[in-house]
Every structure is written in structure tokens, then in C-alpha cells.
Amino acid sequence: MIEIRWHGRGGQGSFTVARLLGASAALYEDKYALSFPSFGPERRGAPVLGFTKIHEKKINDRSEVKTCDYVVLLDETLINENVVKGLKENGTIIINSKNPGRYDILKGFNVVAIDATSIALDILKRPITNTAMLGALIAVSDVVKLESAVKGIESEMKKSIVNKNIEVLKKAYETVKGVK
Amino acid sequence: MSNNKCFVSGDEAVALGARLARPNVISAYPITPQTIVVERLSEFVEDGSLEAEFMHVESEHSAMSAAMGVSSVGARAFTATSSQGLLHMSEGLHYASGARFPIVMMNANRALAVPWSIYGDQSDSMSQLNSGWIQVYVEDAQEALDMTIQAYKIAEDGNVLTPFMVNLDGFILTHTYELLNLPNQEEVDEFLPKYETENKMDLENPKSLCFSSTPLDNLEFKYQQHMAMINSKEVIEKVDKDYGDKFGRYYGGLIEEYKCDDASVLLVTVGSVTGTARVVVDNMRSEGIKVGLVKLRYMRPFPEEKIIELSKNVDKIGVIDKNISHGYEGTVFTHINSALSKMNNSPKAINFIGGMGGRDISKEDIKEIFKSLLTTNEDKEKTVQFIGMGCEIDE
Structure with a gap:
């Protein structure tokens, strides 16, 4: 089973992307997935978590996610010790940052950085980085294929924002693949 | 058997199940973590994919009262609630079961105040076991959808005529998105035909509903209600089997x-x-x-x-x-x-x-x-x- 934890702020789409990834795996790759937010009240701007579990078989375990294979940070202002908590050995942190080297807390971990905010501002004209970070995740992992994520976005997002978000997804994917 | 796959939350699964069951009226008041059920159903009515009346009521007590009104003319009623909302309709729960109205309700299991909490546990529905409602507890979104459909089949059975509560753990089920096989409408219609009952207000055949009793006959009414609940055991097993035969999913009955x-x-x-x-x-x-x-x-x-x-x-x-x-x-x-x-x-x-x-x-x-x-x-x-x-x- 692959477990992904998304860190963002309310309104940045960190739960939406947890759901997009789950839908991509479950609907377009014959896998099973669970996607859920950190439970509780929803507040704009407050730190929130999203979780995606992906597996070949039905996922029965409904207890809290304590470990993860990938941590994805949509917003680097959220960096603190909780970000690396539960990260498995050989796990990877994917961070939206121009300069990840300045964070001591990330030292010793596999870190992949992408300037997702610039990609989002360029294409969406808004600093909504969730689909960019999904592209980055797919570039460094095999959680789902790029074409499955494209289909996931097509089926799960509002029509008016589908094309731009696919563009963001692909741009981020290629950016990370290019530097990898 | 044909299925459409979708990726939805437990709340959405309940709303989709309720739509497939074709209720005539939905009366509900939103409360976390049930809110999405009510939102989706109101959207379905708005976009015409569900031909029903959506009643925005002012409280859960009114939601249950309206559902009883619906059921009393032989129509199909759906509502949903959680926690404090369930307790607010508690009087109505007993009323509905005594009147033998086969209302179906989803309850998102949530803690009771005080301390105030929107998080999940089963204190709410467990406190209402004596209200005369059938209570099922589900394990995932698929079972939530399937039981919302089965609920009507069981509740409306002539030997049962007892309201039915479908319980989902708050957040763990209501807010988790997962794979769902959506049955098609035609097959659900075959499985669950239109509700027909004699237990209704009818100008052609007038009768008294929700009447008073005296010490001379109260026990007999309550005994009938008790036996209806006991009868439901056999119906539950049969409906589980019939549903499995048609849709490919068996849950084991009780x-x-x-x-x-x-x-x-x-x-x-x-x-x-x-x-x-x-x-x-x-x-x-x-x-x-x-x-x-x-x-x-x-x-x-x-x-x-x-x-x-x-x-x-x-x-x-x-x-x-x-x-x-x-x-x-x-x-x-x-x-x-x-x-x-x-x-x-x-x-x-x-x-x-x-x-x-x-x-x-x-x-x-x-x-x-x-x-x-x-x-x-x-x-x-x-x-x-x-x-x-x-x-x-x-x-």
C-alpha cells in the first residue's frame, strides 16, 4: 500500500488533490484508493492535511494514517517537525519551494523541490498549486500514470478549470522529470 | 447487472442511494458531518435528476414531523441527521415507529455534547435504540448506498412497516472518498417498486391514523410493533439475499x-x-x-x-x-x-x-x-x- 500525506492551508486544494489522486487510481487504474481530509472543522488559511491511500486490493484499515511514503507540501510556510513525522525509510518529501536548502529540518531526507507557485501563477493566474504538486509527485513516483491523472482531473474537476489544470499538471511533471 | 464506477464519500453514497430509491419528499436540516447528504439531494432536485419535493425545514423536529406527514399519505420519505439533531427529533422517532411509517433516515454517528464535539462516535444512535426504529451500521460507502436502497425494501414490507435508520460513522465514513459501484436506475426500480400501502390517509377509504389509546388496548398496539420488529429479521435476511442475487453484493444479513x-x-x-x-x-x-x-x-x-x-x-x-x-x-x-x-x-x-x-x-x-x-x-x-x-x- 502507498500512503501519501498532503500538507496545505484551507483553500489551497490539498484535500481536492488527495481526492483527484484517489479517483485517478480507483477509476482509471483498477486499483483501490481512500482519500480523506484531516477530520474536523474547515477553516480557510488554517493548516490542513489530505491523505491518499492506494493499493491493489480493497483497503479495509480505517484507522489514522501514521506513516507515509510521500509527503507533499503545497505551502512551504507550513514547514515544521510534523512535516517529516511518520515518513517511511526511503520516503520522499516533495516541496513547493525555490530554495529548499534553507530548511534544516529536511536535511537527510529525500527532497524534491519545484517552484509550483510560479507554474500556477503563470497558467492559472492564481497561486493554487495542488495540481502542480500532483504532477511533481507523479514525476518522482509511480503512484499513478500521468494519463490517469489527466483523466482524473477531467472527471473530477469543474469543466471550466479542467484544461488549465491539465496544463499545470503536465508542466510540473515535465519540470521535475527534466531535473531528475 | 451493470455498474458505473465513481469515487465518492460516504455522504455522497447515501445521497446517490436515496436518489435511486426515488423518495417523493426529502425533509432535512443540515448538521456536520451529515451536511453533504442534504446538499447533494437538494442539488439533485434542483437539476431535475431526482423528481422529489425538497423541504427546507427549520429544525430536525420539523424534518421528522414532515417525513411523517409524507408517509401518512402513502408517499416515500427520506431524511438525514446526526448527533444533537437526532436527539432533537427523538419525540418524532417514537411517533413514526408507533404510527408504522416506513421512513428511511441516514444518521451520521457523532458525539453528544457536552463537551461539544463534531467528531464521530455512536452515542447518538445507541441512545435511541428504544425508539422502535430498525438500526443498521455500515462499514464503507458501498454498503451505505446499498443499505439506503435495502432500507426501503425492508421498512415497507407489509410484515414490518417500521422506520429504518442507516448509520455511518461520522467523518471516517461520511468524509472518506472511495470507489463505489453505482447500480443503474432500471434495476433498482425492479428491486424496489413504488411504495403501496393501506396505512395511509385516503379519501376513498377514510381511517384514523396516529390515534389515542386507553389502557384497554395500548399493550396490544405495542405488542404488534414488537412483533413487526421481530418479523423484520426474516425480511432482512431475504432482502440481503435478493439484493445480492441482483447486484452481486451480499452482506450477511443481520x-x-x-x-x-x-x-x-x-x-x-x-x-x-x-x-x-x-x-x-x-x-x-x-x-x-x-x-x-x-x-x-x-x-x-x-x-x-x-x-x-x-x-x-x-x-x-x-x-x-x-x-x-x-x-x-x-x-x-x-x-x-x-x-x-x-x-x-x-x-x-x-x-x-x-x-x-x-x-x-x-x-x-x-x-x-x-x-x-x-x-x-x-x-x-x-x-x-x-x-x-x-x-x-x-x-
């Missing part, structure tokens, strides 16, 4: 046994924690430890005969309760013990209270429960134990 054959200890679970317990049972079985799981699906009617049958050859039974009757024990445990007391030689049962107000029940917690059930130290063993207590207990 309970599901999971690896109970040759088990020396059993754990009884209600709701979403069953899934986590399955994983633990699989792991322990792979180590050769003979543990089994009983998924108690229905609290009303209570599957007493099944519990007795399964308990015949086991040493000990653990019961997880996500509720407590203060000063005594968990409600599920009380029911299991009542069943066991009717055996000649009953195994000892231990109660584990946990998952209150959204507290996690981990795989390690469940493994510890099994370990303690497998250890024999009955002199020291407390009958009621608390999972993951965060403070020292002075007893």
Missing part, C-alpha cells in the same frame, strides 16, 4: 462472520472499526492465532440467536463500544451479555470502550484487545476497559 470457524476468541464490532479489525484478524491468523470477528450489522432487530450460535465454542468474547451508558457499560456489550445469559454455558465477555469523540482505534489497540482476550487472568480482569485512556485511572 451479522457478518469473519473467520469465526475454529476461533477461540471473538471480537464484536459495529461500524467502520470492523474494517480495521479485519486487517488485525488477517495478520494474527497468518501467525496461526485463532481469532475471529463478528460484524454486528443490526442493533435493532438484535440478532440474539446468531450471537448465541457463534458463542457456543469460544472461550471469550470482546465487544468494542463507541459509546458508554455512564456508570454501567457500553450499550452493545449490554446486548451481547443479555444474549449470552440465555445460554447454558456462556463464554465470558469483556467490554472495550473506545473511539469516543473521534479518538482513533488503531490496529495496535485491536491487537492488544485480542491478546488480552487470549490471556487467562480472570481474577484481575476488569469487565469494562477503556482503550487508549490518556490519564491514569484511579479505581
Whole structure:
């Protein structure tokens, strides 16, 4: 089973992307997935978590996610010790940052950085980085294929924002693949 | 059998199930974590995909009152609530069951105040067991959808005519997105035809509904209600089989046994924690430890005969309760013990209270429960134990 934890702020789409990834795996790759937010009240701007579990078989375990294979940070202002908590050995942190080297807390971990905010501002004209970070995740992992994520976005997002978000997804994917 | 796959939350699964059941009227008041059910149904009515009347009521008490009005003219009613909302409609719950109105309601299991909490546990519905409603507890979104459809079939059966509550653990089920096979409308229509009843207000055939009684006849009415609930056991098993034959998913009826054959200890679970317990049972079985799981699906009617049958050859039974009757024990445990007391030689049962107000029940917690059930130290063993207590207990 692959477990992904998304860190963002309310309104940045960190739960939406947890759901997009789950839908991509479950609907377009014959896998099973669970996607859920950190439970509780929803507040704009407050730190929130999203979780995606992906597996070949039905996922029965409904207890809290304590470990993860990938941590994805949509917003680097959220960096603190909780970000690396539960990260498995050989796990990877994917961070939206121009300069990840300045964070001591990330030292010793596999870190992949992408300037997702610039990609989002360029294409969406808004600093909504969730689909960019999904592209980055797919570039460094095999959680789902790029074409499955494209289909996931097509089926799960509002029509008016589908094309731009696919563009963001692909741009981020290629950016990370290019530097990898 | 044809299915459409979708990726939805438990709340959305309930809304999709309710739409397939074609209710005539939905009367509901939003409350976390049920809100999305109400939002989706209002959208379905708005976009024309559900031909029904959507009533924005001012409270849960009104939601239930309206549902009774709907049912009293022989129409199909749906509502949904949670926690404080369920308690606010408590008067109506008894009224609806006494009047034999087969209303279907979803309840998102959530803690009760005080302390105020929007997180999940089963205190709300367990406190309403005596309201005369059938109560099912589901384990995932698919079962939530399937039971919303089955609920009408069971509730509207002429030998049952009893309202039906579909319970989903708040957040763990209501807010988790997962794969769902959506049955097609035609097949659901075949399975669940239009509701026809004589228990309605009818100008051609006038009769009195929701009437008064005297000491001369009250017991007889209540006995009929009691027998209707008992009759529902057979109907539940039949509907489970018929639904499985048509849609390919069987749930076991009143309970599901999971690896109970040759088990020396059993754990009884209600709701979403069953899934986590399955994983633990699989792991322990792979180590050769003979543990089994009983998924108690229905609290009303209570599957007493099944519990007795399964308990015949086991040493000990653990019961997880996500509720407590203060000063005594968990409600599920009380029911299991009542069943066991009717055996000649009953195994000892231990109660584990946990998952209150959204507290996690981990795989390690469940493994510890099994370990303690497998250890024999009955002199020291407390009958009621608390999972993951965060403070020292002075007893």
C-alpha cells in the first residue's frame, strides 16, 4: 500500500488533490484508493492535511494514517517537525519551494523541490498549486500514470478549470522529470 | 447487472442511494458531518435528476414531523441527521415507529455534547435504540448506498412497516472518498417498486391514523410493533439475499462472520472499526492465532440467536463500544451479555470502550484487545476497559 500525506492551508486544494489522486487510481487504474481530509472543522488559511491511500486490493484499515511514503507540501510556510513525522525509510518529501536548502529540518531526507507557485501563477493566474504538486509527485513516483491523472482531473474537476489544470499538471511533471 | 464506477464519500453514497430509491419528499436540516447528504439531494432536485419535493425545514423536529406527514399519505420519505439533531427529533422517532411509517433516515454517528464535539462516535444512535426504529451500521460507502436502497425494501414490507435508520460513522465514513459501484436506475426500480400501502390517509377509504389509546388496548398496539420488529429479521435476511442475487453484493444479513470457524476468541464490532479489525484478524491468523470477528450489522432487530450460535465454542468474547451508558457499560456489550445469559454455558465477555469523540482505534489497540482476550487472568480482569485512556485511572 502507498500512503501519501498532503500538507496545505484551507483553500489551497490539498484535500481536492488527495481526492483527484484517489479517483485517478480507483477509476482509471483498477486499483483501490481512500482519500480523506484531516477530520474536523474547515477553516480557510488554517493548516490542513489530505491523505491518499492506494493499493491493489480493497483497503479495509480505517484507522489514522501514521506513516507515509510521500509527503507533499503545497505551502512551504507550513514547514515544521510534523512535516517529516511518520515518513517511511526511503520516503520522499516533495516541496513547493525555490530554495529548499534553507530548511534544516529536511536535511537527510529525500527532497524534491519545484517552484509550483510560479507554474500556477503563470497558467492559472492564481497561486493554487495542488495540481502542480500532483504532477511533481507523479514525476518522482509511480503512484499513478500521468494519463490517469489527466483523466482524473477531467472527471473530477469543474469543466471550466479542467484544461488549465491539465496544463499545470503536465508542466510540473515535465519540470521535475527534466531535473531528475 | 451493470455498474458505473465513481469515487465518492460516504455522504455522497447515501445521497446517490436515496436518489435511486426515488423518495417523493426529502425533509432535512443540515448538521456536520451529515451536511453533504442534504446538499447533494437538494442539488439533485434542483437539476431535475431526482423528481422529489425538497423541504427546507427549520429544525430536525420539523424534518421528522414532515417525513411523517409524507408517509401518512402513502408517499416515500427520506431524511438525514446526526448527533444533537437526532436527539432533537427523538419525540418524532417514537411517533413514526408507533404510527408504522416506513421512513428511511441516514444518521451520521457523532458525539453528544457536552463537551461539544463534531467528531464521530455512536452515542447518538445507541441512545435511541428504544425508539422502535430498525438500526443498521455500515462499514464503507458501498454498503451505505446499498443499505439506503435495502432500507426501503425492508421498512415497507407489509410484515414490518417500521422506520429504518442507516448509520455511518461520522467523518471516517461520511468524509472518506472511495470507489463505489453505482447500480443503474432500471434495476433498482425492479428491486424496489413504488411504495403501496393501506396505512395511509385516503379519501376513498377514510381511517384514523396516529390515534389515542386507553389502557384497554395500548399493550396490544405495542405488542404488534414488537412483533413487526421481530418479523423484520426474516425480511432482512431475504432482502440481503435478493439484493445480492441482483447486484452481486451480499452482506450477511443481520451479522457478518469473519473467520469465526475454529476461533477461540471473538471480537464484536459495529461500524467502520470492523474494517480495521479485519486487517488485525488477517495478520494474527497468518501467525496461526485463532481469532475471529463478528460484524454486528443490526442493533435493532438484535440478532440474539446468531450471537448465541457463534458463542457456543469460544472461550471469550470482546465487544468494542463507541459509546458508554455512564456508570454501567457500553450499550452493545449490554446486548451481547443479555444474549449470552440465555445460554447454558456462556463464554465470558469483556467490554472495550473506545473511539469516543473521534479518538482513533488503531490496529495496535485491536491487537492488544485480542491478546488480552487470549490471556487467562480472570481474577484481575476488569469487565469494562477503556482503550487508549490518556490519564491514569484511579479505581
